[in-house]
Amino acid sequence: MTSIKKQVEETFEYLHRHPEISWEEVETTKYIRDILEENDCEVTTFEDCTGVIGKFGDFEKGLPVVAVRADMDALWQEVDGKFQPNHSCGHDAHMAMVLGVLWKLREQPELADKVAVKLIFQPAEEKGAGALKMIEQGVIDDVDYLFGIHLRPGQETSLGRATPVIVHGATKMIVGEIKGHDAHGARPHLNINSIEVGVQIVNMIRQIHLDPRIPHSVKMTQFQAGGKNVNIVPGNATFSLDLRAQNNQLMEELTRKVEEILSSLQSFYKTEINITHTHGIVAAENHQEAVGIMRQSIADVLGEQQVDEPLLTPGGDDFHYYSVNKPSLKATMVGLGCDLGPGLHHPAMTFNQEALINGAEILHRAILNTYQLEQTSR
Structure with missing residues (x-):
């Protein structure tokens, strides 16, 4: 047997x-x-x-x-x-x-x-x-x-x-897009460079400060902008953010901070920043x-x-x-x-x-x- x-x-x-x-x-x-x-x-x-x-x-x-x-x-x-x-x-x-x-x-x-x-x-x-x-x-x-x-x-x-x-812990993936239009590399004043917007997203999410006693993090994990031509200032881009928090309450707070950053950058740059997809797992x-x-x-x-x-x-x-x-x-x-x-x-x-x-x-x-x-x- x-x-x-x-x-x-x-x-x-x-x-x-x-x-x-x-x-x-x-x-x-x-x-x-x-x-x-x-x-x-x-x-x-x-x-x-x-x-x-x-x-x-x-x-x-x-x-x-x-x-x-x-x-x-x-x-x-x-x-x-x-x-x-x-x-x-x-x-x-x-x-x-x-x-x-x-x-x-x-x-x-x-x-x-x-x-x-x-x-x-x-x-x-x-x-x-x-x-x-x-x-x-x-x-x-x-x-x-x-x-x-x-x-x-x-x-x-x-x-x-x-x-x-x-x-x-809780996890959340945010997928977003920056929507604008391209410009000639000699005329960067005619559009908003989506790469610069992406850099600002990275800089600002790194300045999020929540309760240090509870593990948490947020980071950009994907960014795509531009094509084969290097003399174009890209107005469009896609990006992904990875959010982690040890409990569900802190994840809610972290998500709200990220959304506020995206909204403020959209207003500052007069461009369109949309969240196209979110998914995650609760703590x-x-x-x-x-x-x-x-x-x-x-x-x-x-x-x-x-x-x-x-x-x-x-x-x-x-x-x-x-x-x-x-x-x-x-x-x-x-x-x-x-x-x-x-x-x-x-x-x-x-x-x-x-x-x-x-x-x-x-x-x-x-x-x-x-x-x-x-x-x-x-």
């Missing part, structure tokens, strides 16, 4: 070899759906998007519903000179660990009427939109507790350790009861000395849309030590696969601890 550890590792290897980008996780959805059905789960898929939900246990007795979420999508990035889907953020590992939770629950058939567990396999985390789509589909309407997991880089924690909560809104359950679960599996303090990171995850949109939800995300390197989103990212079973066991233990059930060895 194949051990759960072996099943998790083999599942990870399959998913790693078959990455699919955001909203295109079609084969991944089918693969996971088949596993859920084989393990007697009630399965839900969606007509208008990828993703799949499995239910294990008794949802008729009024038990609290505990959900475990895994993200499914890969990144589109250059690997060895070729652009392709690539699981360099660990979502293949997250899916394998959550399936491991199901296999561990199935080891204890007596749990079938003592738990109500929902396994959420969510698309499009890398787009920051998959969680919102699952919310729209009503996936968390009946959920009381929500647990997630994410591999962590080696510089944050090591193999055999874990943190019960990742305190992600973590974790629940202390959920964090406490996860802290105890890590200690149960790895040992009390292997529990890390809460992990503060400027990175983001759309997992937090669930708790922001449903404040009563008791949610937290585990940060799993796995000696990951060189780093998340690096095309050659690797990690120690011994951590996979650690993650599955921690999430499984968290479910049992939520219901205050004992684990039996079989």
Whole structure:
């Protein structure tokens, strides 16, 4: 009989070899759906998007519903000179660990009427939109507790350790345009040079001063102006800004400051500056009861000395849309030590696969601890 550890590792290897980008996780959805059905789960898929939900246990007795979420999508990035889907953020590992939770629950058939567990396999985390789509589909309407997991880089924690909560920050991307007209290089007085406007945007956003006790930043990450001729003063340009803040309140303040700068420069230069697109991810809104359950679960599996303090990171995850949109939800995300390197989103990212079973066991233990059930060895 194949051990759960072996099943998790083999599942990870399959998913790693078959990455699919955001909203295109079609084969991944089918693969996971088949596993859920084989393990007697009630399965839900969606007509208008990828993703799949499995239910294990008794949802008729009024038990609290505990959900475990895994993200499914890969990144589109250059690997060895070729652009392709690539699981360099660990979502293949997250899916394998959550399936491991199901296999561990199935080891204890007596749990079938003592738990109500929902396994959420969510698309499009890398787009920051998959969680919102699952919310729209009503996936968390009946959920009381929500647990997630994410591999962590080696510089944050090591193999055999874990943190019960990742305190992600908020992110926002602002795409804008400067609209004017071109002028001859000999007559710069006849237009507004969009490059000079871009320089002023950079200078002024660097002078934003907010509460220094809360991490935050804003920077220009793209700027395009001009064409092939160097004797034209360009009046048009496009630009992108990357905003980060450790909490949602400061992100609102930072966004307002940026918008005021763009408005003032538009007035000063008598040109048109428009925001054409914004998207982002909210900061973590974790629940202390959920964090406490996860802290105890890590200690149960790895040992009390292997529990890390809460992990503060400027990175983001759309997992937090669930708790922001449903404040009563008791949610937290585990940060799993796995000696990951060189780093998340690096095309050659690797990690120690011994951590996979650690993650599955921690999430499984968290479910049992939520219901205050004992684990039996079989």
